[in-house]
Amino acid sequence: xxxxxITRHGPEISDAIVSFDPVTLQxxxxxxxxxxxxxxxxxxxxxxxxVEQMPEQDGVLDPAAVDKVLITSHCEMQRMxxxxxxxxxxxxxLKPILQALREGGVKNPIRIVDIGCGTGFVIRWLAASGSLGxxxxxMGVDFNVALLNEAQRLATIENLxxxxxxxxxxxxxxxxxxxxxxxxxHHFRDEALSYLxxxxxxxxxxxxxxxxxxxxxxxxxxxxxxxxxxxxxxxxKHDGVLSAVxxxxxxxxxxxxRSAAPEFVSAIYGTRLWRMPIPRVFHSLVGIRPKYRxxxxxxxxTRIASLGKIE
Amino acid sequence: xxxxxxxxxxTIDSAFIGYREAAGRNALIDxxxxxxxxxxxxxxxxxxAVLLVGVITAIVLASSNDAGALFSKxxxxxxxxxxxxxxxxxxxxxxxxxRAFPSVDIRSITSVLIFGPFTFIRPIVxxxxxxxxxxxxxxxxxxxxxxxxxxxxxxxxxxxxWLRSRGLIS
Numbered sequence: 339x340x341x342x343x344i345t346r347h348g349p350e351i352s353d354a355i356v357s358f359d360p361v362t363l364q365x366x367x368x369x370x371x372x373x374x375x376x377x378x379x380x381x382x383x384x385x386x387x388x389v390e391q392m393p394e395q396d397g398v399l400d401p402a403a404v405d406k407v408l409i410t411s412h413c414e415m416q417r418m419x420x421x422x423x424x425x426x427x428x429x430x431x432l433k434p435i436l437q438a439l440r441e442g443g444v445k446n447p448i449r450i451v452d453i454g455c456g457t458g459f460v461i462r463w464l465a466a467s468g469s470l471g472x473x474x475x476x477m478g479v480d481f482n483v484a485l486l487n488e489a490q491r492l493a494t495i496e497n498l499x500x501x502x503x504x505x506x507x508x509x510x511x512x513x514x515x516x517x518x519x520x521x522x523x524h525h526f527r528d529e530a531l532s533y534l535x536x537x538x539x540x541x542x543x544x545x546x547x548x549x550x551x552x553x554x555x556x557x558x559x560x561x562x563x564x565x566x567x568x569x570x571x572x573x574x575k576h577d578g579v580l581s582a583v584x585x586x587x588x589x590x591x592x593x594x595x596r597s598a599a600p601e602f603v604s605a606i607y608g609t610r611l612w613r614m615p616i617p618r619v620f621h622s623l624v625g626i627r628p629k630y631r632x633x634x635x636x637x638x639x640t641r642i643a644s645l646g647k648i649e
Numbered sequence: 650x651x652x653x654x655x656x657x658x659x660t661i662d663s664a665f666i667g668y669r670e671a672a673g674r675n676a677l678i679d680x681x682x683x684x685x686x687x688x689x690x691x692x693x694x695x696x697x698a699v700l701l702v703g704v705i706t707a708i709v710l711a712s713s714n715d716a717g718a719l720f721s722k723x724x725x726x727x728x729x730x731x732x733x734x735x736x737x738x739x740x741x742x743x744x745x746x747x748r749a750f751p752s753v754d755i756r757s758i759t760s761v762l763i764f765g766p767f768t769f770i771r772p773i774v775x776x777x778x779x780x781x782x783x784x785x786x787x788x789x790x791x792x793x794x795x796x797x798x799x800x801x802x803x804x805x806x807x808x809x810x811w812l813r814s815r816g817l818i819s
Contacts, residue, residue: 413674413675414673416673417672417673421760421764422757422760427753466678466679495677496678563766564765567765568672568673568765570673618757619757
């Protein structure tokens with residue numbers, strides 16, 4: 339993996355090699371030549387090399403081969419999440435939110451839906467930890483059937499109380515009480531990000547917590563180093579570094595959220611470590627309905643020091 | 650004592666090579682048994698490497714006209730290698746102790762500041778220790794043995810991956 343990846347722009351490979359119909363959620367064929375043209379125009383030679391290696395059938399990227407690469411990449415990403423204690427980090431932020439919702443009399447069960455869950459690491463970790471309470475239902479949704487099948491397979495092996503569904507997270511039969519996601523926000527740019535956040539405004543939804551790379555000057559280089567030593571799959575290395583490069587700035591995320599989802603008060607959690615000028619790898623966009631705000635803040639305990647102004 | 654220290658470091662290093670080679674290949678949540686196996690496997694494969702170096706060293710010593718002088722030269726190479734490898738290992742050991750503290754932030758920062766960068770520079774440290782050692786007693790035998798040790802230290806992970814790709818380990 340070349341260090342020049344930190345200067346790249348444009349889509350990640352994993353965005354370009356799969357396509358789904360947003361209405362039917364059916365997978366659409368992706369022409370290899372189109373993907374190559376896209377990356378050549380961006381002068382992203384590394385991405386071109388990676389895509390060139392991918393098998394095709396009649397000019398269309400082989401879906402099974404693409405899925406195999408994506409599953410491997412998710413497995414490697416999980417290793418990084420484990421190293422950075424991501425499951426525990428999510429649980430630490432969800433607990434005060436859940437407590438606030440319970441105190442506010444939210445109807446049971448409280449349904450936590452992970453948007454774009456991939457192989458479901460966060461949902462499976464939360465289920466395995468059993469730390470959120472019996473009144474919480476855990477569900478992961480994604481458009482990619484192969485990733486969800488893998489998530490379900492892994493959950494079944496460990497007998498975990500959670501489920502996975504190919505679905506649009508905002509059109510579920512049983513709507514989410516809390517939306518969560520990891521590493522999703524930077525995939526949505528401009529109007530698409532605004533639209534994603536607008537869709538949180540439904541009566542049943544009380545809060546959301548979206549984790550993503552924290553944009554800082556050191557993030558791309560740090561991400562490059564970690565992906566160089568921890569990842570094997572070229573796609574995972576390339577996309578992981580590009581994710582840090584493409585991460586939204588905290589202020590921008592808040593501006594878009596407050597404009598797109600005015601029913602919620604929102605803040606950024608965890609941009610700095612111990613109030614020192616040490617940027618964190620991940621930060622999170624937190625939103626909660628105003629009626630639960632005070633209870634949420636009082637339940638945060640000492641962690642409130644890491645929460646930005648919530649309004 | 651020098652060969653014992655070198656053996657101890659080689660065993661610890663190869664155990665962690667086993668861990669790193671296994672990491673990112675199993676997506677279950679509870680992987681304690683999986684990683685335990687990986688650490689033991691790495692340490693055992695490391696013993697094969699140590700044995701190989703040990704046997705070759707023994708043959709070289711046995712066929713030398715002045716085994717005592719050659720052993721002294723090899724020991725001085727080993728001593729200088731330890732001056733590079735021991736501080737590296739100690740920093741990692743202390744970091745593991747810090748990581749035992751049950752804080753998400755402290756654990757993350759151990760990765761950001763030490764585990765990630767130290768994995769990155771490990772090949773450089775291996776080479777630096779070898780060069781620093783050989784400089785103490787340059788000669789055909791010391792250079793050849795040091796090159797063998799470096800190749801084994803840097804090639805063990807690849808060897809484990811090769812065994813995995815052949816389905817010999819899981």
